[in-house]
Amino acid sequence: MQAQALSGGFADPATQSAHAFRSIMEAMARPGTLHGVSGALPPAPLSRAAGAVLLTLCDTETPAYLAGGANCDAVHAWLAFHTGVPLVGPSHCRFAVGSWSALTPLSAYPIGTSEYPDRSATLIVECPELTDSGEILTGPGIRNNAALSLPEVAAFQSNHALFPLGLDFIFTCGDRLAALPRSTKVCAPMGATEVTPCM
Amino acid sequence: MYVAVKGGERAIENAHAWLAEERRGDMDIAELGIAQIREQLSLAVNRVMAEGSLYDPDLAALAIKQARGDLIEAIFLIRAYRTTLPRFGASEPVDTGAMTCDRRISATFKDLPGGQVLGPTFDYTHRLLDFKLAADGDVPEAPSREAAADSVPHVTEFLNHEGLIEEAPQEDTPPPDLTREPLETPAERALRLQALTRADEGFILGLAYSTQRGYARNHAFVGELRIGSVAVKMEIPELGFAVEIGEVTLTECETINQFKGSKTEPPQFTRGYGLVFGQTERKAISMALVDRALRWEELGEDNVGAPAQDAEFVLYHADNIQATGFLEHIKLPHYVDFQSELELVRKLRREAGVDQVQEAAE
Amino acid sequence: MTDYNFAYLDEQTKRMIRRAILKGLAIPGYQVPFASREMPMPYGWGTGGVQVSAAVLTPEDTFKVIDQGADDTTNAVSIRTFFERTAGVETTTTTCDASVIQTRHRIPEEPLSEGQILVYQVPIPEPLRFLEPRESETRKMHSLEEYGLMHVKLYEDISRHGHIATSYAYPVKVEGRYVMDPSPIPKFDNPKLGDMAAIQLFGAGREQRIYALPPYTQVVSLDFEDHPFEASKADHPCGMCGAIDSYLDELIIDDTGGRMFVCSDTDFCEARQLAGHKGKDAA
Numbered sequence: 001m002q003a004q005a006l007s008g009g010f011a012d013p014a015t016q017s018a019h020a021f022r023s024i025m026e027a028m029a030r031p032g033t034l035h036g037v038s039g040a041l042p043p044a045p046l047s048r049a050a051g052a053v054l055l056t057l058c059d060t061e062t063p064a065y066l067a068g069g070a071n072c073d074a075v076h077a078w079l080a081f082h083t084g085v086p087l088v089g090p091s092h093c094r095f096a097v098g099s100w101s102a103l104t105p106l107s108a109y110p111i112g113t114s115e116y117p118d119r120s121a122t123l124i125v126e127c128p129e130l131t132d133s134g135e136i137l138t139g140p141g142i143r144n145n146a147a148l149s150l151p152e153v154a155a156f157q158s159n160h161a162l163f164p165l166g167l168d169f170i171f172t173c174g175d176r177l178a179a180l181p182r183s184t185k186v187c188a189p190m191g192a193t194e195v196t197p198c199m
Numbered sequence: 200m201y202v203a204v205k206g207g208e209r210a211i212e213n214a215h216a217w218l219a220e221e222r223r224g225d226m227d228i229a230e231l232g233i234a235q236i237r238e239q240l241s242l243a244v245n246r247v248m249a250e251g252s253l254y255d256p257d258l259a260a261l262a263i264k265q266a267r268g269d270l271i272e273a274i275f276l277i278r279a280y281r282t283t284l285p286r287f288g289a290s291e292p293v294d295t296g297a298m299t300c301d302r303r304i305s306a307t308f309k310d311l312p313g314g315q316v317l318g319p320t321f322d323y324t325h326r327l328l329d330f331k332l333a334a335d336g337d338v339p340e341a342p343s344r345e346a347a348a349d350s351v352p353h354v355t356e357f358l359n360h361e362g363l364i365e366e367a368p369q370e371d372t373p374p375p376d377l378t379r380e381p382l383e384t385p386a387e388r389a390l391r392l393q394a395l396t397r398a399d400e401g402f403i404l405g406l407a408y409s410t411q412r413g414y415a416r417n418h419a420f421v422g423e424l425r426i427g428s429v430a431v432k433m434e435i436p437e438l439g440f441a442v443e444i445g446e447v448t449l450t451e452c453e454t455i456n457q458f459k460g461s462k463t464e465p466p467q468f469t470r471g472y473g474l475v476f477g478q479t480e481r482k483a484i485s486m487a488l489v490d491r492a493l494r495w496e497e498l499g500e501d502n503v504g505a506p507a508q509d510a511e512f513v514l515y516h517a518d519n520i521q522a523t524g525f526l527e528h529i530k531l532p533h534y535v536d537f538q539s540e541l542e543l544v545r546k547l548r549r550e551a552g553v554d555q556v557q558e559a560a561e
Numbered sequence: 562m563t564d565y566n567f568a569y570l571d572e573q574t575k576r577m578i579r580r581a582i583l584k585g586l587a588i589p590g591y592q593v594p595f596a597s598r599e600m601p602m603p604y605g606w607g608t609g610g611v612q613v614s615a616a617v618l619t620p621e622d623t624f625k626v627i628d629q630g631a632d633d634t635t636n637a638v639s640i641r642t643f644f645e646r647t648a649g650v651e652t653t654t655t656t657c658d659a660s661v662i663q664t665r666h667r668i669p670e671e672p673l674s675e676g677q678i679l680v681y682q683v684p685i686p687e688p689l690r691f692l693e694p695r696e697s698e699t700r701k702m703h704s705l706e707e708y709g710l711m712h713v714k715l716y717e718d719i720s721r722h723g724h725i726a727t728s729y730a731y732p733v734k735v736e737g738r739y740v741m742d743p744s745p746i747p748k749f750d751n752p753k754l755g756d757m758a759a760i761q762l763f764g765a766g767r768e769q770r771i772y773a774l775p776p777y778t779q780v781v782s783l784d785f786e787d788h789p790f791e792a793s794k795a796d797h798p799c800g801m802c803g804a805i806d807s808y809l810d811e812l813i814i815d816d817t818g819g820r821m822f823v824c825s826d827t828d829f830c831e832a833r834q835l836a837g838h839k840g841k842d843a844a
């Protein structure tokens with residue numbers, strides 16, 4: 001357990017975090033696109049992608065919330081050693097990580113203020129699968145439209161309705177990630193059984 | 200025929216080589232050593248440490264040498280170096296009450312515990328050029344005595360005992376740090392003080408002077424000015440207690456300012472505070488006056504629209520590294536924006552019929 | 562420079578800048594405050610752009626720096642050398658070969674592609690600053706979407722001069738929400754801001770702000786129905802390459818005031834000349 005906490009970080013932090021950041025930035029700039037990230041080997045249940053995102057973006061200045069299964073001793077020890085990130089509840093976090101069901105409801109997280117909409121949380125959502133199909137995305141960063149397998153639709157629609165306030169999402173699965181900023185409009189895929197009109 | 204100008208890189212290298220030569224000056228004259236600057240230009244060193252926010256006399260002396268004596272350039276070198284240093288932790292607040300004072304004066308009480316100590320000051324020198332210095336004169340040893348063992352309590356403490364001055368209660372919240380967080384207004388006093396202690400001496404001097412001349416006058420008395428060394432202590436988590444890791448020379452100025460009071464509150468003096476690295480008393484006094492002027496809101500005073508009351512104005516313009524960079528950037532090429540202005544002015548003039556003769560002549 | 566970290570900045574600083582970039586991308590056109598560091602070059606000389614570039618560069622990138630559209634202006638040379646030394650990246654002057662381009666005052670003529678990032682150096686990020694000097698006020702105005710003052714200013718120009726008298730740093734509205742300063746690019750470049758395939762990042766070091774335009778973002782130059790925005794340039798072809806659609810520098814070539822006009826984008830002009838295009842002043 002102790003040995004596991006000490007290992008699994010970036011072997012070459014400057015270069016590996018630069019690469020990981022470019023993947024995250026491309027994902028956030030182009031919602032619906034999938035990007036590979038490598039270099040992190042976090043303890044279960046964190047995915048390698050979630051581990052890389054945490055190593056790249058979090059430190060002592062960014063309180064984080066570990067939701068559900070992610071809130072375990074092994075993850076605590078790993079994050080403490082590699083990032084020093086302070087752990088807090090959802091209402092004060094800058095980052096949160098966990099499965100969709102553990103992270104929801106979204107009302108728990110800071111969405112920024114009208115003068116400082118950037119002071120909002122970024123949620124790292126661990127997904128059992130992640131593909132560029134499913135819900136239809138439009139908005140900044142997307143040429144016509146894009147598709148992404150989202151865990152649901154309504155929550156992202158209400159989040160988008162808060163714009164310029166709101167949460168931003170990074171979806172992780174294995175060693176891949178995608179992102180959904182608050183600026184993206186989400187619609188249910190054509191022919192979906194459950195009708196969720198565009199917002 | 201026109202040939203595009205090339206060779207920016209060569210031009211830069213050549214300029215740097217020439218600069219190095221100019222810095223050295225006449226090779227027949229002995230080169231300045233860092234120790235000479237540190238020891239003999241110590242007030243310049245102090246200013247560079249104060250505005251560079253880095254207490255290291257040798258590095259400040261090196262910066263002054265490299266900058267050819269341009270102190271703002273030297274401060275810039277120190278600032279740029281400072282940001283690359285890792286942070287190991289924060290010290291405990293220094294205790295200026297326990298300062299070993301070289302100088303300690305009060306303008307409010309003729310005598311007081313700890314006494315008035317003039318120390319090494321220019322105050323009563325006649326400003327006559329000393330031509331003996333031009334001839335490498337030796338300096339006779341100054342008279343000395345054992346440092347007095349008595350404590351040197353803060354003057355404001357005496358007033359505080361009587362309730363005559365506003366309380367300055369101990370505050371344990373860590374202060375914000377404008378070198379790590381973007382400046383945001385309204386800024387709390389701790390942040391304002393940090394900005395002021397790093398601020399350009401000339402800018403703060405001018406603002407402080409303006410308060411004396413009536414732009415938000417606050418009737419400052421120098422309750423106390425003290426210069427000396429204090430211990431820097433740091434809590435070592437492994438040990439569980441604080442150990443002394445060094446000492447720094449500081450200048451502290453506490454002003455006693457106009458009182459305020461109301462039907463419910465009896466009249467009380469108020470405070471202005473200045474604390475600066477090194478022997479830097481002009482700066483510390485200026486800082487205390489500007490600090491006091493910036494406190495108008497919390498003290499329930501009127502905003503008379505004076506520059507020294509305007510925290511946003513003061514904080515956004517006090518940093519000489521920001522100011523000099525932006526000021527001097529107008530030397531950089533602006534062909535593109537100037538060209539767009541040229542076109543616009545020509546177009547407006549053409550439409551106004553002014554340039555017809557010239558255009559026809561082309 | 563071997564004692565410094567990759568791309569000069571320490572990792573904690575890069576993380577802080579990277580977080581600001583991500584929030585900037587999530588809220589297009591909004592100015593994210595960031596704790597700008599003191600860089601080894603003066604404020605006003607590209608410290609914001611340099612910090613953003615340092616936070617996005619990877620060792621595999623190919624980096625290009627332009628100032629006034631040119632690769633060989635002294636400050637462009639200086640910044641390019643800085644990253645050659647501190648990040649060991651390849652540099653280029655060829656626009657299409659660059660993965661990251663840092664710029665001051667221009668957008669390259671050649672359309673950028675999806676793999677590219679354009680980093681702007683920004684002196685005053687606040688489009689409302691010259692109408693209202695107080696940050697506390699302008700921040701409120703953005704939060705309330707209160708941009709009337711800007712329209713009043715532009716309209717006063719029209720009543721005085723018959724035209725909007727802003728020729729560079731011409732304000733734009735992003736995705737119908739934030740009014741944004743595109744940095745002092747000539748208004749000729751404004752139409753390139755919207756729907757660009759590349760990511761656009763804006764860094765203002767002294768003013769401690771980062772903002773961004775994701776690819777394919779809607780960017781509209783402010784105007785009025787009766788006075789539509791017009792992207793203008795000097796009405797001449799390039800004297801060297803003959804281009805009629807590029808932004809031009811005006812050069813004074815003799816002491817009787819003789820003038821010639823040459824592309825400000827040096828790479829664009831050279832590529833055209835290599836391809837055999839010739840202007841009237843070319844040899």
Ligand SMILES: [Zn+2]
Pocket residue numbers: 799800801802803804807823824829830831833
């Ligand atoms: Zn040309």
